[in-house]
Amino acid sequence: MPQDAVKIEPYKGPAGGWGSAQSLLQSIRRDGAAQDVLRLLPQQNKKDGFACVSCAWAKPAEPHPFEFCENGAKATTWELTDRRATPEFFARHTVAELRRWNDHDLEYSGRLTEPLRYDPETDRYVATSWPEAFRAIGAELRGLSPEEVIFYASGRASLETSYMYQLFARLHGSNHLPDSSNMCHETTSVALPQSLGVPVGTVLLEDFEHTDCILSFGQNTGTNSPRMLHPLQKAAKRNVPIIVFNPLRERGLERFVNPQNPVEMAGNALAGQDTRLDSQYHQLKAGGDGAAIMGLCKAVIAADDKARAAGRRPVIDHDFIAQHTHGFESFAESARAIGWSLIEQRSGLSRAALEGAANVYCNARAVIAKFGMGLTQHRDGVETVRLLINLLLLRGNIGRRGAGILPVRGHSNVQGQRTVGISEKPKLVPLDRLAEQYGFEPPRWEGWSTVDACQAVIDGKARGFIGLGGNFTRAVPDTERVEAAWPGLQLTVHVATKLNRSHLLPGKVSYLLPCLGRLEIDRQAGGPQAVSIEDSTACIHGSRGKREPASPHLLSEPRIVAEMAKATLPANPRLDWDGWVADYGRVRDAIEATYPKDFKDFNKRLFEPGGFPRPLGARDRIWATDTGKANFVTPGTVSKAQDPQPADVLQLITLRSNDQFNTTVYGYHDRFRGVQGTRMVLFMNRADMKRLDLKEGELVSLACAIEDGVTRRLGGFRVTPYGVPEGCCAAYYPECNPLIPLSHHAEGSKVPAAKAVPIRIDRAAAPRPFGAV
Template sequence: MNDESKIQPYSGPAGGWGSVRSVESILTKEGRLVSGNAILLKQNKPDGYACVSCAWAKPANPHPFEYCENGAKATAWELTTKRVTPEFFAEHTVSDLRTWTDHDLEEAGRLTHPMRFDAGSDTYVPVSWEDAFHEIGQELKSFDPREVVFYTSGRASLETSYMWALFARLYGTNNLPDSSNMCHESTSVALPKSIGVPVGTVILDDFEKTDCILFFGQNVGTSSPRMLHPLQDASKRGVPIITFNPIKERGLERFTNPQAPTEMLTGSETRISSQYHQVKIGGDIAALMGMAKSLIEADDRAREAGGKPILDHAFIAEHTHGFEEFAQAARQASWPDLERRSGLPQEALEAAATVYSQANAAMGIYGMGLTQHKAGVENVQMLVNLLLLRGNIGKPGAGICPVRGHSNVQGQRTVGISEKPELVPLDKLKEQYSFEPPRWKGLSTVETCEAIINGDVKAFVALGGNFVRAVPETAAMEEAWPRLRLSVQISTKLNRNHLIPGEISYILPCLGRIEIDEQETGPQAVSVEDSTACIHGSKGIAKPASSDLLSEPRIVAEIAKATLPVNDNVPWDEWVADYARVRDAIEETYPEDFRGFNERMWQPGGFHRPIAARERRWKTETGKANFTTPKSLEADLGIAEQDANILKLMTLRSNDQFNTTVYGYYDRFRGVRGTRMVLFMNRNDIARLNLAEGDLVTLTTAVDDGVMRQVNGLRVTPYDIPEGCCGAYYPECNPLIPVWHHADESKVPAAKSIPIRITLMQEKQPEAAE
């Protein structure tokens, strides 16, 4: 902690004046107070640009200010007046820059010129675009395609993502990991097995028709604040919102709408959650099974007495498979076991079930609090089970709603960014572009980490992102990365990954989404898919940060042309000249999803991809929606729970952060200012482990695999979190996550349940002065 660090409770609501002050502060800091506010008026508007941060839905009839606090921060961050020029790199060695914080690296400003690492001077030096493309192409030609990884962060457009995936397959690889592998791959594995689609079934209109909302493991106030508008409307209509989350997040407690003058002037607040259940980390399966048990046994009693059934038996009979096995497992689950594993009393679970049972249409909303566990796939399937019991898939106001994080992470998968060849229409691509696509399974994010550590990957080409900082096993990854022959980073800002160069390393600076993208046929537009499978157009409106920047599609096309043999069926130059032609190609490859793509992309509210489960068409092996019986009531088997000195750590984002990007050092809702090195603990655990508030401690991963994983210097901070659980910030605690500690089947890093031991590091430091 620095001398200005301070930790004290925050009493305000989500939104409100705190949000307004935060937005104006970052606009001022980035030199965009006046122009930034004007540009924000076009954010998430039908004729404007799609937010570069979260993927929440964009309404057909937007609010006057259709952006949230973090969306405004993302815009200010991209449009900053600060620049990282060749002169900057000449003044700072890579070794020096490694001592900078994540925040300070990105705060330095926008990258302006292509740069190549020079090992002799330990600096990045300028390089022409032509030379960069030529050398990258020559290097890529020298590798076995299985040794090369094409990574994608979640913000690249549909057009760029399609070109990127095609480039990789023309090159001969399916090594296409992306940020979805780190967050919602558990969704992409669970939902197809349960309901036959890889995405959610809820659309924005369903919020106006729902009678009940079940909320699991998602921090709306930080990760998708614009969702607070439909949640507030639902709450005001009397819709119960039942939340399960280890920590009480302010956005799920109360909200003051910054766009409502009366609320701002009077300080009035809307209660969001009607019930808030602080489930233990890893206790979601047990909590969901407890609700299911309550419903099924209540239905058994009602049928025996000749009363009104609780379950939707007609729906279950016509549309589902596996109900009897699941129902029997629920009946056999013991309440003492459910209480112990969930951390919640029977009465609380029955109360939640009772409210749910009285709703005609209910939706289940969730985030990484369900997906980032060893049993992350089963977590998602259990929420589906609960919805199926009362027919809450495929009717208005009901459905499953995974909240994706990054702005187009879901859309990238839609247009071919996947390591799984069975998810991509390879035969169609073969016909369209006259080549033989690779058919073998590529590397996921976790598998990429393993392969880099083992030396099996020789080249890593990244379309955005901050891979080394975002993934688990930080120490081993940073040690292994310099052994890569080639490391290419297509980026807008400086980040940690640039400072761990391979033998040959390039930084290729690109236009941001908010900037005007001028090509041969004029200014270009791109498109993105939001969390509700809705496609939107996006037009850049700001002057580019540098005249030397190229667009992402142009960079992808130039690397492809420098690498691949000529293929007259792939019109790289024509695509770059007119992105509408890329959209025509996407429509040809995916005609069902993108019918009339160019004509429909500017439709207010976007256009929805057809989702079969919304129409109760089940594209599963059984032809029905499937109940899935979990193997265990515990989402994190293998953690040594018998040792009371081992706590479960969940990683958290702050209010001043999006993914690995740290905008500042004020996590307003948790009352943490000036530091991110904080360990949130239950007071009873603090006392039991002979610690005290303010102690500086070391966290060590409590696994016996011969690898020491530690993070030092975290400040013990009492917090309202269940006993045996603790929380600390991502990505600072990524070094604690073993690469093998991931969700079964999906391989999503189990970042929400890391077994750790705590040891005292030094004496408590003095409290910061007021």
């Protein structure tokens, strides 16, 4: 697809509004199937409709007439395309040729229509039959040790498919079940249980109606979860302070026009009216969140010390702390002891700014703290998330209406997959219950996370890879090293709707299995089927496809998993794969039997308006921790001085445009940042440009400054001035993934530390990396 000429200039409009509407109309015209798009979009995120295939934001019980955002609608139009990648398409293009295409153009080729086998003699994918594909895959898996096979899952697959998939892997003998959460919110899944005894957030959508302060850390709402702008706007109009901590100024956190509101849209067109969302915006350094939160905690504790010394009402909720928490005194002493100069140096924010934000927090009764990968994708991410919980605990903001912790997840069911057993950590899965249900002994050893799996491929320890959706090799760090080792795998299998880069790195035996999309009618022996997903607020929703399948040869994800399992495993009298495929309600019954507390009356509640919430002890101030209470963490990283950063090293922040979702690139127009026609952009502070003698528009190369014996270098980046903190820069994901070493990850969670990658810049414009435009 031809790209627009490169054009970079500031965008002056708000988030939402006519800019969003025009962008969506362009997507509909570009992707085709306009009639289907206009018919189906009103059913998106509605009761008895289909759940968005994009982000995991909550679905209200009383939805808007159009309960979708710009990016969610783009995801729908992207899947509803009229284009098809048929066997004839693959006959025209070798795999080597397709590897030269960029990310956008690979997916733009259309929906996959038939199962495909890689033919190494012709270097092409060729059509095969479903029975032959399953027979060959089963034979290969039986010939491999379970310890050699990776069962990866992206965040797209339903709860039903995910449950079947993890059971297939464990019946085969493998705990290598990495998923996309390993690359984003695994940090959350490690931090929250330690502090609160739950692995997910405590906020429900209704809490936004009762909060009187919102803190936002490292989460770009306007691009990554735009439907959240609606409750944020309502809160802002109630004069609820929204305090933002983010290295980049993001338009969606500043100004918003609600496309659902005709009056606002008319006002925006005529007079430039919009809603200011943020009340304070603090641009901290990349990786400075922990120090900033420590500064907030220090200010709150100091205010409490002062109030009590003067005989005034305490600032801290001491009754809550005494009854419900552990470790407060140790943490309070560490907060009193840390110096403001260190906090300012580490965070990049002034004491006055942090004390001002803390003062607003102290005067709020119920506070929500939301965060995204700006917190989780750092080396000290686990500690930082626990520090944010500390801040909430100081004033009892857990287990209170209108308050709580809210990790904003990415892909639509990435949280739910963990809930039903997609995890490499056996302690997180009820293995004893699975053993009793299905009459087998599950493996108890720790499996590979995403980072571990990549290293295993590089080291030759992994020999098989099954991918349930996703674009694994493009999404992971150290991309070039992983790609170089990938053809050494004996077996690679990808379940997918469209072609992507990972499919073009075949193992010795390789299959591409096309599946139904979530928007398509899923007809099985028991009739049309529905599936389910879990949103960011731990609510479960049903989803029912509404469009005829893109090809008569497509199979559903549950059917594909079941057929691979049948071809690989011996028959099990306690497990009827065919019965499960005929009626997904039987899979939900099985999930309820494994997780009776979380999924009580699963089938009856499947289409409950607004979804049904999983019971979480922390919402009721019941703490499933080692101490039986919510735990304060005393930080070990934030309070230590760091070695000064070399003058020629910047901290690279990887980010997404508003024209992409994860590795899927819908187009080359990042409206909010004013970039059109390219993704090879390096956003820089003007002071750094001057100091390094770099000119706007100059092409440069980036090199990773971590010394581990491996050279990681990319070229062709266009220097662009932007509002990033001094000493930091930003560029797009996944283009910059080759710069991130596998070893550069969050301590305790192994999430790639993609929000602070030390890099050096030089003028030697190396060849562009694959996929760049």
